[in-house]
Amino acid sequence: MIRAFVLLLICALVACDPPAQRSVDRPEVLLATTTSFQDSGLLDVLSADFQKRTPYRLRATAVGTGAALAIGARGDADVVFVHAPNEELAYMQQGNGDRRLLVMHNDFVLVGPPADPAHVRGKNVFDALRAIAASQATFISRGDKSGTDIFEKNLWKQTGIAPAGSWYVEAATGMGQTLTITSEKRAYTLSDRGTFLVRQGQIEVQILVQRDPPLINVYHVITVNPRKFPKVNAAGANAFADYLVSAETQRLIASFGVEKYGEPLFFPDAGKSDADVR
């Protein structure tokens, strides 16, 4: 029996090794990113492609945008990829970031039951949210300090309403799960278009509000400041940032999901400014 364990140990150790030797000093690039990026499936695609096209290898942890920025602010990641512009600016002001590049955007949609009891269909997003609050129709919030959550809370702030009460439910879970809950409860929620398209066939909620400028959701890549955190893999971080804004990657982003859902989930924005996108 002991021999069997030793054998197992050796096999497992071998299996633990990285699949290939790399020519750079530090091939591992640690990325802190958001769950919506992972849930869409784009992370897996870009990660594999990045590994193929560069000597680097991505190690990505998918958490909420808030958590991803916090990880970066401790120097525990080399690069972050998030979608919460206000928080990102604060992050840069604190000297935690080095380069910040616009990569892509998607947009948010307000979804709800086809019966639409709060009558939000066709309204702009602020009027729609006011109508939901006024009719006390159930609204599911992510409630997990993710980029989507921060985005939604910003929208409420701009309507001048502090959402509270039994109609406002914080799910504290990922986007896919939140959509399922919303469907089950015949409620409203704010979702990124990508996740909604992925889940569309399995849930009974529809897009009620879309293509409104305030609903644009932009993704930036930020390399962690190597002067503040000397341990970070700056070369790897830069390689990943450059990879994301390269023409080939931008084309890959533009085509992602088209085959499966009939429309893209993300829109490449490399080289543009935030103002161009909005």
Added chain:
Amino acid sequence: MAAIIEATDLIVSRGGREVVHVPRIDIEEGETLALLGPNGAGKSTLVFALASLLPASGELRFRGEVVRDHVAYRRRIAVAFQRPLLLDRSVLDNVALGLELRGVPRLERERRAQEALTRIGVGNLGRRPAWALSGGEAQRVSIARSLAVRPEVLFLDEPFGGLDAPTRESAIADLGNAVRVDGLTTVLVTHDRDEALSLADRVAVLIDGRVRQADRAEIVFAMPADPDVAAFVGVENILPARVASSDDELTHLELGQRVLEVTATAPPGEEFPLVGIPPDDVIIARVAPATSARNTFEGRIVRVEPIGRRVRVVLDCGFPLVAHVTHRSARELGLHAGDDIVASFKATVPHLLPRHRRN
């Protein structure tokens, strides 16, 4: 014969109580010593102490040398316990275990294990898993395991205690042969008098943690040193007597209204000794026989009860007397309670004990 093991002032305490206290015990090379005593007398504890398996104060010598390296000492002896205590392996691997621990190469130890199994009458069991053995088989395997290491002293702690009578007798016979052939020094713990008689050269009687008597088996059984030993070795008739007179051949003892003639002499200065009469040596007849027996008493049967292979007959001869007869004798004589009979025994049969044990 020289002593192979000498123990001096051996004391084992448990919970502040001395469970064994033996000022001196020697084990002679080549002998079989039976440690006999009632349950709880400390027999097993004494054996564990002699095998240096538990902490004891005092001095233990092996072949004249004080035992210091306990593992080295234990590798020259062997102990078989009350239960077989086999490992979850094949029988052969179990028997070879002691040799394995001594670093004997596999082929050699398997050969010797097989040899030990054969000697103890279970040579066919080697390939079986230990869990598939019956109680008797397992106990024989346990003894074979002890023999396989070719110990210089073999300790057996009631190894047949849990077996039924026929299994037990054949196991004792096989063990007896194995021990005799080698002239192996053996210490056998038992509470069974017959087992001690059939295997032992010498018997040490242990009562309350102390050796009350250690002597040749026939002497201990015929002449117990004190009433407790006598009671234990099976002398049921232990009666208070008074020395009436004695000459160089016979002692006259008053027992109530009756007078006994015995060849034994009373312990010096003992006017009121106890007289012990082994029940096996009491003869019962319907009419007074014309024999050389010096002691013949008329009496009445109080009770007749079978005990195993014999019948116990309780008599009133003016003093209580117990006799053991065979079932056949009991049947042929037609012994019943209330019958008048005559009991007799030779003057050489009774032995005299001090009334109080002296330390």
Added chain:
Amino acid sequence: MDLILQGLGEAASRLVSLDPDVREATSAALAVSGIATALSVATGVPAGAWLGLSRFRGRKLLLSLVNTGMGLPPVVVGLFVAVLVWRSGPFGGLDWYCTRQAMVAAQYLLAAPTVVGLTAIAIQAIDPMLHLQLSALGATRIQMLGILVREARLPILTAAMAGFGAVISEIGASLMVGCNIKGDTRILTTAIALDTSKGEFGSAFALAFILLLLVFAVNAVTTWAQQRRRPL
């Protein structure tokens, strides 16, 4: 209902065709949980045997700590290991965050107390007279330990299986320290959770089926070990 049928159908086809995603998650889960369990056995069996045999002051306290360890919540272990292996943490130099090594460490911490505790119980359950018998046969202390461990091999196998069963179905710690990276640290449980949140129920069902199969195999071995007869 359609969703379930459709999912089961897709699961079946993924299993039959040995879908690469399913294969990767399975081999990653087996590698990580296998090595974590092997390490737990390699260190936990001697430690458990020692705990089961020795008598010293503080032993009861140690045993109750081990027993507490048997019920450690995976997310708590995940939290501790994550904090330790982050670059800013004390073991940051290892650069283990989001690696299999970190997952092995976390799963080791989850499995080891189970192995230690159950081994101690197994060793203690051996007849104390057998210790005496082994001494009488001339065993040194080390030899005795070896024989007793071998004698308790089936309960110890059960202990190893309990440890493996716990970590193979664990998600909290593995997700927190391994980051669920496709083709590397994505194991059965984290893949099931991700596929469910992505709505890919077919893949989730296929992975769940494999996980159930593994858990069943573990329990089958355990049951076999518990039904074995012991010698007299």
